[in-house]
Amino acid sequence: MNNLSQIISELLTGGKVTKVIGYVKSGSRSKPFISSKAEDAGKFIMDETCVNNLAVYLTKDEIMKQGKVAVVAKGCDIRAIVALIQENQIKRDDVYIIGVNCQGVKENFDSNVLAAKCTPCKVKTPAVYDVLIEMEKPKSEPSKENKKEEIEKISAMTDAERFEFFEKEFEKCIKCYACRQACPLCYCEQCIADKSVPRWIESSATKRGNMAWNIIRAFHLSGRCIGCNECERVCPQDIPLSLLNKKMSMVAFDEFGYEAGMDMDAPTLTGNYDIKDKEDFIQ
């Protein structure tokens, strides 16, 4: 922890960054914290409770307008930062990345199990950072959940069964848009769900309004979702959003060999075409 505090203190006193976005303790959890004061340096921590994807703050004008910011970021968070750079939302120079050699974080604070996303994680040591810090060794156990298996089970359903499955899940949706707000890749200044003239996506939390919203969000994230699972974590209705989003990123990989947020210089999947792209689906 001294290491992190020292790094932050130096960054702020030296004026290298205008503010630091990191985590501080909050009861038995942690929470995001933004500070431009060097004297706050000692408050920052990095442990298994630090689950939030702080990259979400990098697309907010209020936070970025004063100049370069530093952000504490795990491998998954850095994938989001890289994806934002790929999509020209921020420049590499806008952010000082305090990368974390991550050993896993908790999503459910009432349990002693790490998040399901951490078990198959390939970016525990991130590829991109300005400085790398260690985190406190997790006290929780790795998760035994297998999302891929769950997805394969659902893929094996008939179209009708699958539609019914998701219709039932999305019926619980209350249109709080926490999924959208927590997602670093949902940065549209005007979200299509908020456009009212004309209204494209029903705002009512009805069966059809919920299907429309959740499916369209999954579509807009196809090939862009970096798998931080924040959407599922923040959903107050416990809707298994990761199933849909992970399925779409599996399709992006299987069909196009593409993974978002892995290579800063790679063109985005849906923002680019290649003369060698498959055309066999055009009948």
Added chain:
Amino acid sequence: MEEKIITKENLIKLSTDLVNEGFNVIAPSEKGYTLLQTDPLLSLSDSQPLPKSPFKGYLFPKTEPLFYYKKGQHDYEFVDVNLQNVKNIFLAAKPCDAASVNILSKVFNWDYKDEFFDIRADNSLVISMACSTSDEYCFCTSVGLSPVSTKGADLFMIPLAGDKYAIRIVTDKGKSFAEKYSKYFSDGNSVESEKVLAGIKAPEQSFDTAKVKDWLDKNFESEFWNGIAATCLACGQCAFSCPVCHCFDIVDEDYSYKEGRRMKNWDACQFGLFTEHASGHNPRDNQAKRYRQRISHKFKYYKDKFDEVLCTGCGRCTRGCPVSIDIKEIVTEINNLN
């Protein structure tokens, strides 16, 4: 307060009767407050956890049609919604949720009597239960409530030893209910139940709402608000999981060119576009202004208008906040500033 006794066995029989009579019997289950006919009852004890969502959705649904319309050649045909068949019984509600009914009723009976809320509330009976599961996020005692408060309840249950419950009759509605189903009740006295209540640990009081309101009255422009809730993501979780938040949006939805319906949907003052005008101007264009609004509405404006604090201290806003913004912490800070 008149007290009856009901055994656990009789309570189950009574609940089954009520379900068969067509009541929506709503009780805490693993999924929250759900219908007894679809989800099994969690053990009815003072130590069952606070359901993740409040039961306000049964009185003020997340989405509901106000009327249906059909376009004719030259005019519209309107069809009203029929709410007469709704009858709810809230069973073993937490005191912080029971209190919400009285509090919400004030705004829904202000300059316009909201029949959509009133019909549902009038046809609902609230049976609350003493609570012993307060955690670090609860603060009912700071907003004039407690784990044994009977505010908003028609009947109040206290678990006793030996698989039985004391039921205290709080309102006339509760009395009529007890009389109608008197075969399930026996007479009680308050000796044992008082002992149980005395043993319930309440959260320590963190702030004084009078002090807080006093500060809010004078400090709209205070520097305290600068940068408050800077990490807020402007999702609607706090408002939607709050037992007493009640802002709504009205929209018309077409089924086709010729038919549609007018909907009343939950809205949240924390949404970025909540106060955007048709002109494009937005008076609350940053999170600090929006958060100031949230605190002021709950601890000042609602008190000014209706003499109620728009908060029951259930702590759901903080427990569910994606970035753990703690309303108790912030209001306590305000209390201490005064």
